[in-house]
Amino acid sequence: MANKYTNTSKRRSNILYKLRKQGVVCDTKARVIELPCGGEPRSANVQVARLRREYRFNVQFYIS
Numbered sequence: 001m002a003n004k005y006t007n008t009s010k011r012r013s014n015i016l017y018k019l020r021k022q023g024v025v026c027d028t029k030a031r032v033i034e035l036p037c038g039g040e041p042r043s044a045n046v047q048v049a050r051l052r053r054e055y056r057f058n059v060q061f062y063i064s
Helices: 004-021 046-055
Strands: 025-027 032-036 058-062
Touching: 004 025, 004 046, 032 046, 046 058
Parallel strands: 032 058
Antiparallel strands: 025 032
16 A cells, blocks of 8 residues: 555645646745746646645745
């Protein structure tokens, strides 16, 4: 039987991989996702909403 912590960390890694592939900057140590200003995090990506809800990530907007 697999360890539940291994499965959750693998899932989080998959979500972060998909976001980084789209060009989104993610800081896993600080649990911050950086998005360009003017975008709504929930409507922009399903992955961002999942990271915020399940893993307590924060969204930081930057002016580009």
